[in-house]
Amino acid sequence: MSETQVFGIPKIWKTDVHTHYCPGCTHGVAHRLVCEAIEELGIQNRVMGIAPVGCAVLMHEYMDLDFIEAPHGRAPALASGMKAVRPEKVVFTYQGDGDLASIGMGEIVHTMNRGLPLTIIFINNAIYGMTGGQMAPTTLLGQKSTTSPAGRSAKVSGYPIRMCELLATLEGPAYIERAALTQSKYIVKAKQAVLKAFKNQAEGKGLSFVELLSTCPTNWGMRPVDACKWLEENMVPYYPLGVYKDFE
Amino acid sequence: MARALMKGTEAIAEAAIQAGCKYFFGYPITPQNEIPEYMSARLPEVGGTYLQAESEVASVNLLMGGAATGYRVMTTSSSPGISLMSEGISYIAMAELPCVVINVSRSGPGLGNILPAQGDYNQATRGGGHGDYRIIVLAPGNLQEAVELTQDAFALSQKYRTPVMLLADGFMGQMMEAVEIEPRETENPSSNAEWAMGWRDERGGKRVVIRSMLLDPDKMEPFSAHLQEKYAKIRESEARFEHFMVEGAELAVTAYGTTSRVCRSAVSNLRAEGLKVGMVRPITVWPFPVKGYSSLPKSVRGILDVEMSPAFQMADDVRLATLCGLPVATEGRWGGYSPSVRQIEDKCKELLRK
Incomplete structure (x- = not known):
């Protein structure tokens, strides 16, 4: 007789609240993966989370963990300050592309280079979500946004930044992977990556960075299903999935 | 410690250590470089950590992260660097975290020059960053007082859960005087478990969330009033x-x-x-x-x-x-x-x- 695996709600997830995320947004999936990883590792009481500025600023409303709200882009600096004081704790940041790859580019590069064992979860949905769909550093060429109404032009705005590739040139990080959240086969891989990123820190092995390609149906102006398709057809070719660095 | 002839910057650094500060985050800028230099050599001897930031913007956010744990933390800079830190100081005031910031001030505006000046008075006494907040600002008149005020700064920041600044101009940083630095008694960081991060077991499993944002005006209005009540209390009790x-x-x-x-x-x-x-x-x-x-x-x-x-x-x-x-x-x-x-x-x- 085959066993049926029943998925419950992670214990870290706060069941008494509803998220503010738009229908079809993949933040919910990413949040769940973070909760599952922390729960599976049994480190809930050791974790200190840092919420970014962006749609996920209220993520602490949904996860039963110690949390702080960071200034825009500065989450990796806060994380480093905490880890310097409490090396035995598990410290993670969860940041969007505007936060991490634009205003916080200095902090993320130097935090990755310094190499304190932290966990960085990077949500790349190629747009500013909370402020209403402006062009992000990861917005694709030709992609329309409220500040690139004719589509992003390389001549005026440069090219979309590939963070995994850029950070993989540094000696500091132990593990860097890019995954996607659009369908089960990708989510299974994303789950393994997030779990590994927390495990590496919990076991004192090193600094991990996981980029999760995510959808923003509202600001992309698409139905959720179309958004998933658009991500796979447009983002995945430019932001290839896979492992960019692994100390193991 | 016996009376010793020390440079202002080094006296301030040692005073902080003797007040229980084991974590320091800084970035080079003249005329305060001896403080990070001293800390980088001295902190490992007392089981502490010196982290060099990539900018003053990062320094103050490393400081905020450290402060969130309930341990005593400090950063130092000089005028242009303090301008860069002002964003973070505003956030720390909102998050109600204790920390100490030293400004060994120089001439401005702009890059100005590296010589002593007192042009940062308005910035310091009005908080420096955006929003309705103040920070306690202590202005020493000699090095012995700089030592004592540095140590008081930690106690005051702890008492009111607010950033405290020591405003010491470049002369104070660079001159030498005889000082005596005594260790201050400090409470265990776990005494901050009620509000600090990383003490979940000590709180019996309850978590904390440190906010720098209150979207709901029904929360922001009373919180802002609470800050002003705190500042009123400080005005009443701490003026010297x-x-x-x-x-x-x-x-x-x-x-x-x-x-x-x-x-x-x-x-x-x-x-x-x-x-x-x-x-x-x-x-x-x-x-x-x-x-x-x-x-x-x-x-x-x-x-x-x-x-x-x-x-x-x-x-x-x-x-x-x-x-x-x-x-x-x-x-x-x-x-x-x-x-x-x-x-x-x-x-x-x-x-x-x-």
Whole structure:
């Protein structure tokens, strides 16, 4: 007789609240993966989370963990300050592309280079979500946004930044992977990556960075299903999935 | 520790360590580089950590992260660096975290130069960043006082859960004086478990969330009022000043930090000549010690504000403290110069003749 695996709600997830995320947004999936990883590792009481500025600023409303709200882009600096004081704790940041790859580019590069064992979860949905769909550093060429109404032009705005590739040139990080959240086969891989990123820190092995390609149906102006398709057809070719660095 | 001849920056650094600060985050800028240098060598000896930031923007956010754990943390910088930190200081005020920031100030605006100045008074005493907040600002007049105020800064920041700044101009940082640095008793960081991160087991499994944002106006309005109540309490309880030879004075000189040293000499000399001059020296520039002015003897007919700032930034606070009841004259040098004793004496004599 085959066993049926029943998925419950992670214990870290706060069941008494509803998220503010738009229908079809993949933040919910990413949040769940973070909760599952922390729960599976049994480190809930050791974790200190840092919420970014962006749609996920209220993520602490949904996860039963110690949390702080960071200034825009500065989450990796806060994380480093905490880890310097409490090396035995598990410290993670969860940041969007505007936060991490634009205003916080200095902090993320130097935090990755310094190499304190932290966990960085990077949500790349190629747009500013909370402020209403402006062009992000990861917005694709030709992609329309409220500040690139004719589509992003390389001549005026440069090219979309590939963070995994850029950070993989540094000696500091132990593990860097890019995954996607659009369908089960990708989510299974994303789950393994997030779990590994927390495990590496919990076991004192090193600094991990996981980029999760995510959808923003509202600001992309698409139905959720179309958004998933658009991500796979447009983002995945430019932001290839896979492992960019692994100390193991 | 026995009395020792030390440079201001190093005395401040050691004073912090002796007040229980084991975590320091900094970025090089003149004239305060000896503090990060000293900390990088000394902290590993006491089981602490020095982290060099990539910018002052990062320093203050490393500081915020460290402060969130309930341990004693500090950063230091000089004027342009403090401008960069102002964003973070505003966030730390909102998050109600204790920490100490040292400003060994130099000439500005802009890159200005690396010589001492007092042009950061308004920035420091008005909080520096955006929003409705103040920070406690302590202004030492000599190195022994710098040592004690550095240590007090940690206690005050802990007591009120607010950033505290030591405003020490470049002279204070670079000169040498004999100091005695005693260890201060401090509580275990776990005593902050009620609000600090990383103490979940100690709180019996309850988590904490440190907020820097309150989207709901029904929460932001009372929270902002709560901050103002805290500042009102600080104004009431923590203002400090020194009166020097004010008995029977007709003219009260007022100055803080380095310029107060010059004024002290001038006042002593003028008194020796039989001239009725005294000095009010703010030790806290925020809260501004209003009582230091309202309690001046009735004989005082005017005030001379001496600063290393052509804008005489403190003069407005002096006018407010006296309810504009006394004429406030100004005298000083700036751009890297301090006024001379002779210059202050001459100005006092000119005012007394009027």
